[in-house]
Amino acid sequence: MNATAARVLWAPASTIGGTGLLAVAALGALWYAPAAPGRVWAVIWQLVAGIGFASAGCVVTALDRSSRPGRWMVLAAAAMFAVVLLHAAGRPHLADGVWVAAxxxxxxxxxxxxxxxxxxxxxxxxxxRTMLAAGTVSAVAVTAGATRTALLAATAAAALLLGEGWILFELTSGDQRRQLLWLILGLTVAVAGGALLAVALNDAGSLTLAVVMAVLSLSLPLTVAVASVDPRVVDVREVIHRSAVLTVTLATVAAGYEGGEATVETITGAPAGRGVRLVLALAVATSFHPLMRWVRTSMDEMLFGGRADPIGALGQLGTHLAAGSTPTQWLETLRAALAVPGVVLRQGDEVIAAAGHLGPRAGVVTALTADTEHVGDLVVALPGELTRLPATTTAALDLVAGPLAQLLRANRLAEQLRTSRGQVVHALEDDRRRMRRDLHDGLGPTLTGIVYNADAAANLLHAEPDQAEKILRQLRCDATDAITEIRRIVYGMRPAALDELGLVNAVRQQIAHLRNADGDALRVDVTTPRPLPALPAAAEVAAYRVIVEAVTNVARHAGVTTAAVDLRVLAGPLLRITVDDGGEPRRPWVSGVGLTTMRERVEHLGGVLQIHIGPSGTTVVADIPFVPGERL
Structure with a gap:
């Protein structure tokens, strides 16, 4: 079949028209040539099933002409209508063969x-391929009258279909798993539901049984259509959950009532009287709700995970922590351990990880706190039709909330550490680049000039001593400039005053000549309650830079003539630096390069920089941790 013929054949108008003509022909044939009395129920079943597959197949092919499931359903409908026509034509064996093939x-x-x-x-x-071959053999055997061969081949085809379904269940996930669950639901209702009703309605007429089983068979084309078009239209697990809970509960109650009557009749030798039936009815009514709760819990275990197990949840969470798992793996473990449809971990409005689906209903929110710090929220979907979480699930949440909060904070701190290390690497690279530029562009040409001048002085020393003397004087000036440049580069790495005078005196020397924006001298009081201990070099440089930058900002922006600097060592140990201008800000505080530089210097050492702005002025507080005795 070429592409043009295929497009014409599977066009919506052709599909609907063709299946409609077959349906009308089958109904007409059934009207003018009724089936044999023993086959009426089968013909009704085949006709209703054909209409169901025709409707579903036409809808699917109308939405997507290339849909293979839609085409197969149209072919199935055509085969079922052909069965009715063959019955009307008096070819029952061929009709049975076509029915088995369908x-x-x-x-x-x-x-x-x-x-x-x-x-x-x-x-x-x-x-x-083996399943299709076995089905074909069964259809041919039915047509030929080989009942035993047909039964064996049909059994093999059904077993192969179940095996292929099991493989698909193991391979699929996401939307494909939802599609498979829709198909399982349709097969269960059509086949298992039909078989159970056949047993339950054994005393009813064959026509009633045929109509009921035909109606149940409509579930299969319906679920195939849903799986093909949009498997997310509703949560298939909820559909299976509610249907299974209701079916199992009603079947158990009915079996209990019938079993009670049979037991009474077996013991007494007479049918149960009205009083016994009333007692059985009351017992069934009393046990209905507990039984439904038990069935629902069992279904939750199969569809959404096991029962809420606090100890198991903690144990599995600890295993994932030791293995360095991701937040998504934490939540998958929790979802299974808490027996809920979905779990979401979020920080504010940002979703960190999710497992399962919350659905349209609002979930239960559990705040995650670590050392009084709110680090996130754990949102748990309500299972089934519950309005609140069961007590066991709540207890499990209470137990896992603390460790999960610590995990989340540790994960965030690890990310911050990675970011900080990256910033340190970039800062070091910037320093290397700056030093290379300074050496190449500043000191390099100066030293090159000194070499050339030294050669020139040597060449002129005997011929023109006055000119040589002049060059040597210039050579001394160039050497002095080179020394100054070297000192500047070294100072950029670590101020020499720190080694010569110490932190406090170096600060006093650097800020001694500062003036404010009005030109008035800025008097700065630098105090320390007691002599400072030996500080690591990195902490000492950071403290020096922070104090000088903060006091310089005071001189530029505060409009005051006095400022105060306080240095003290607190428990930790950490060095606390406080710079207070004691004046009113002339303009709103704007974070600039200076503040950013101070904050980066402090945070690179694991410290904290805070800015306090008020009517009495601006205060800069920096806490720099250090290790006593360390000088590297």
Whole structure:
């Protein structure tokens, strides 16, 4: 079939028109040539199922002409309508063969066409081809009247379909897993539900049974269509959950009531009277709600994870922590351990990680705090139709909230540490680049000039001694400039005054000649409650730079003539620097390069820089931690 013919054949108008004509023909044939009395129920079933597959197939192909599941469902509908026509034509064996081919070949092909994992395992391809071959053999055997061969082949085809479904369940995830669950739901309702109702309605007429089973069979084309078009239209797990809970509960209650009556009749030898039936009804009514809760819990275990297990949750969380897992893996563990549909970890409005789905309902929010610091929130979806979390789940949350908060803070601190290390590397690289530029552009030409002048003086020493003397004087000036440049470069690395005078006196020397914006001298009081201990070189340089920059800012912006600098050592140990101008700011405080530089110097050493602005002036407080006795 070429592409043009395929487009015409599978066009919405052609698909709807063709299946509609077949449906009308089947109904007309059934009207003018009724089926044999023993086959009426089968014909009704086949006709209703054909209408269901035709409707679903037309909708799917109308939305997507290239949809393979839609095409297979249209072919299944055509086969089922052909079965009705063959019955009307008096060919029951051929009709049975076509029916078996539709059930064991065409419908499974539609199911398998919904999910196409990439790459497709070879074993699954082999199973699929073998299943189709077994279904074909069963259809041919039914047509030929070989009942035993047909039964064996049909059993093999069903087993192969289950095996292929199991492989798909292990391979798929996300939307493909949802598609598979829709197919499982349709098969369960159509096949298992039909079999249970056949047993329950055994005493009913065959026509009633045929109508009920035909209606149940409509679930399969419906779920195939949903899986093909939009498997997220509703949460299939919730559909399975509610359907299974209701079905299992009603079946258990009915079985309990019927079993009670049978037990009474077996013991007494007479049917149960009205009083016994009333007692059984009251017992069933009393046990209905507890039974439904138990069934719901069991379904939650299968669909959403195990029961809430606080100890297990903590143990698994500790395992993930030791293995260095990601936040998403933490939440996957919690979701399974807490038996909930979804868990989300967030900081403010930012979602850090998520496992499962919260759904449209509002989740339960648990604040995560580490040492009184709010580090995030854990949002847990309510399972099933519950309005609040069970007590066991709440207890598990209370236990895991603390460790999870510590994990989250540790993860954040690790990220900050990585960022800080990156900043340190960039700062070192900037310093190296600056030093290289200073040496190359400043000191290098000066030293080169000294070499050339020395050569020139040597050449003129005997011929023109006066000119040589002049060059030597210039050579001395150049050497002096080179020494000054070297001192400037060294000072940029570490002020020499720190080694010569110490921190306090070096600060006093540097800020002694500062003046404010009005030209008035700035008097700065530098105090220390007691002599400072020996500070590490990095802490000493950072303290010097912070004090000088802060006092310089006071001179430029505060409009005052006095300022105070206080240095003291606190427990930790850490060096606390306080710079206070005691005046009113002339303009709103704007963070600039100076403040950024001070903050970076302090934070590189693990310290904290704070700015306090008030009507009485601006205060800069820097806390710099250090290790006593360390000088590197």
């Amino acid at each position: 059930v064991l070949v065409v419908v499974p092909s539609a199911l398998l066409a919904v999910i196409d994992p990439k790459p497709s395992p070879r074993l699954m391809r082999v199973l699929g």
